[in-house]
Amino acid sequence: MTETENKAIEEAVVKFRELMEAQLTRAKTIKETKDFVDYQNLDKIIIGICGGDGIGPIITKESMRVIEFLLKDEVEKGKIEFKVIDGLTIENRAAHLQAIPDDVLEELKACHVILKGPTTTPHQGDGLPNIESANVAMRKALDLFANVRPVKVPEEGIDWTFFRENTEGGYAVGSHGVNITDDLAVDFTVATEEGCERIARLAYDYAQKNNKGKVSIITKANIIKTTDGKFLNIAKKVGEEYPDIVTDEWFVDITTAKLIDPARRKDFKVFVLPNLYGDIITDEAAEFQGGVGTAGSANIGKKYAMFEAIHGSAPRMINEGRGKYADPCSMLRATVMLLSHIGYQKEADALEKALDICMFDEKKLTITGRDTGCTCEEFGDYVMETITKLK
Ligand code: IPM
Ligand code: MG
Numbered sequence: 001m002t003e004t005e006n007k008a009i010e011e012a013v014v015k016f017r018e019l020m021e022a023q024l025t026r027a028k029t030i031k032e033t034k035d036f037v038d039y040q041n042l043d044k045i046i047i048g049i050c051g052g053d054g055i056g057p058i059i060t061k062e063s064m065r066v067i068e069f070l071l072k073d074e075v076e077k078g079k080i081e082f083k084v085i086d087g088l089t090i091e092n093r094a095a096h097l098q099a100i101p102d103d104v105l106e107e108l109k110a111c112h113v114i115l116k117g118p119t120t121t122p123h124q125g126d127g128l129p130n131i132e133s134a135n136v137a138m139r140k141a142l143d144l145f146a147n148v149r150p151v152k153v154p155e156e157g158i159d160w161t162f163f164r165e166n167t168e169g170g171y172a173v174g175s176h177g178v179n180i181t182d183d184l185a186v187d188f189t190v191a192t193e194e195g196c197e198r199i200a201r202l203a204y205d206y207a208q209k210n211n212k213g214k215v216s217i218i219t220k221a222n223i224i225k226t227t228d229g230k231f232l233n234i235a236k237k238v239g240e241e242y243p244d245i246v247t248d249e250w251f252v253d254i255t256t257a258k259l260i261d262p263a264r265r266k267d268f269k270v271f272v273l274p275n276l277y278g279d280i281i282t283d284e285a286a287e288f289q290g291g292v293g294t295a296g297s298a299n300i301g302k303k304y305a306m307f308e309a310i311h312g313s314a315p316r317m318i319n320e321g322r323g324k325y326a327d328p329c330s331m332l333r334a335t336v337m338l339l340s341h342i343g344y345q346k347e348a349d350a351l352e353k354a355l356d357i358c359m360f361d362e363k364k365l366t367i368t369g370r371d372t373g374c375t376c377e378e379f380g381d382y383v384m385e386t387i388t389k390l391k
Contacts, residue, residue, distance in 0.1 A: 006179060012178045012186070014323065019173050019188065024172070026172075027192040030143070033302040039112065039342040044078060047338070048111030050085040052134070055311030055326035056117020062328040062380040063115055063335045066087040069384050070339065070347040083111055088286040090120040099137035105281050112307040113338055117331065117356065132175045135308070135361075139166045144299035144306055146202050147278060148337070151285040151295065157266040158288055163203035164278025166299060168195045169227070171275045191227035191274070196234035202300070202391040203235075203272035204242045215239060218255050218273035218281070231274050259284060286310060294359065296333030298341065305341055307334040317369060324375045327367040329359055332383065354386040 001009075039045055051057030051062045064082060074080040079204035087104040098109070108114055119135060122128035138144065147164035170189045179186035200217075207215050217235045219228035232249060239247035250258075252273070258264045259281070273281065286295035292311040299306040309330035317323055332355055358365070358379070365374040365382045374382070 012180050015176075015178055019176055023172065023190055023192070027194060030145075030192065030198070032144070036302050037112065042112065044081055045342055046081050046083055046106055046111045048083050048085050048114035048116075048240065050088050050108065050114055050116045052088050052117035052119040052313060053090050054118060054120065054318050055323055056313050058323050058326045058376050059328040059331040060115060060117040061310065062376050063331045064331060065380055066335060066351065066384060067115075067339070070351060070387070071344060074344075077195065083107065085111075085114075088116075088119055088134055090122075090128065093119075093131055093134065094122075097129055097131060099132035100133050100141060102109075105141055108142065109304075111304075113304070113342055114138075115331070115335065115338060116306050116308040117167070118309055118311060120313050120315065130175070136171055136174065137244050138306060139171075139299055142299075142301055142304040142306065143167065144301040144304060145298040145311050146199055146298075147275075147282075148202075148279075148298040148300060148311065149207075149282045149295060149310065150287070150337075151282075151289050153289050156262065156288070160268055160285055161206065161210075162269050162278060162282050163199055163270065163272045164282060165195065165199040165231070165273065165275050166278075168192060169277075189224065189227050189276075191230045193230070193234065196231045199236060200235035200238040200272055202285045203270055204238055204245060207245050207270040208242055212245075212269040214248065214267075214269045215242075216255075216268055216271050218252050218271055219247045219249070220252050220277070220278055222251060228274060234274055240332040242298070252281070254285060256281060259288075259327065263267030282310065290359070292330070293327050294329050294333065296330055296335070296337055298334070298337040300341070303340075307338040307341075309334060322370055324377070325367065325369050325371065325373060326376045326377055327369065328376050329355065332380075350387050350390060351383070353390060354383050357386050 049060055051060045067152040068075055070206050072082050085104060085107045087101055092101060095226045121133040122131055136151060145167050147166040151160045152158060168190050172190035177185060179185050203215055217232055219232045221228040221232045235245060283292055295310045297308050297310045311330060317326060336348045336352045365379055367379055368371045
């Protein structure tokens with residue numbers, strides 16, 4: 001080892017210690033929050049409407065219109081209140097050099113649930129400051145540990161629900177990797193006992209309540225032995241408490257293959273998986289139902305919950321003046337999950353049914369992202385008209 005290399009390693013060790021201290025503190029704080037919020041017992045539920053970037057504000061506004069329409073009486077009674085939060089734009093975040101500026105985080109924390117539009121994530125070489133993704137920051141700041149992503153293609157027998165762990169794995173310290181020397185870069189992946197436990201329990205509880213019969217635990221525990229090994233062992237242990245549910249274990253590589261096997265993929269029901277595999281596989285899975293633009297996502301924590309589209313902010317559409325043709329479907333799917341989460345199951349079902357009709361069956365209007373299709377607002381009207389007809 002040269003002297004420079006020795007020094008570089010010493011510096012990295014200091015950084016490593018800081019990271020580990022922060023992770024241990026996080027592991028302890030996870031244990032402090034025991035129960036989920038009971039929304040129906042609250043006098044008022046505050047829904048944050050956080051538009052984000054690019055097409056985000058356009059599609060998020062459409063969702064707010066639909067919620068106002070569905071929960072008209074509740075809004076009038078004051079049981080539901082909206083709080084519009086504007087500051088989560090890339091310009092504002094870059095100006096503050098923060099993934100979520102402090103004042104925006106305070107506003108978010110004043111809400112019970114949040115509907116969030118996509119936000120731009122800076123990446124290597126785009127000229128933006130190296131700030132963390134706002135999604136990832138929000139998941140961490142509000143401890144939204146479960147990313148729940150349903151994918152359904154009824155005619156193919158596909159009915160999957162993914163429980164992606166949302167605060168750990170490669171994401172926990174994803175922006176704190178270390179370039180030890182020019183020759184060596186190191187990133188970290190993290191798993192905590194409690195973090196693995198709570199996501200597994202949520203997945204099994206869901207499988208139980210919804211008669212899904214099976215939970216598949218997806219890891220790469222044959223290679224990433226320590227953290228994935230922990231995830232797998234804890235999930236299996238939780239599974240033992242649910243004798244009516246079959247547990248199976250898969251490695252992530254073969255899982256991606258089996259999802260495109262029409263004969264085998266029907267057998268999957270509920271998946272529980274570490275963060276990065278969940279990120280990748282849920283994009284693949286969404287493709288079967290028409291792409292990431294059709295999928296919504298719930299980020300659930302014990303105290304807060306956030307609902308979002310799983311696609312990006314489509315800056316190109318804005319630059320080309322096509323923003324008003326943005327597709328609100330993913331955001332409306334996220335709205336279905338929001339309504340269900342806060343206890344408005346009837347309204348959630350009505351919206352889901354209307355979306356199935358508008359997107360797959362009747363298709364009276366279609367979104368193409370350009371003036372060859374309808375606008376975001378026209379589609380929102382179409383969905384609301386369809387809900388009215390269903391009544
Ligand atoms: C997602 C997205 C995010 C993620 C990005 C935008 C940071 O891909 O929600 O799946 O990696 O989690
Ligand atoms: Mg993703």
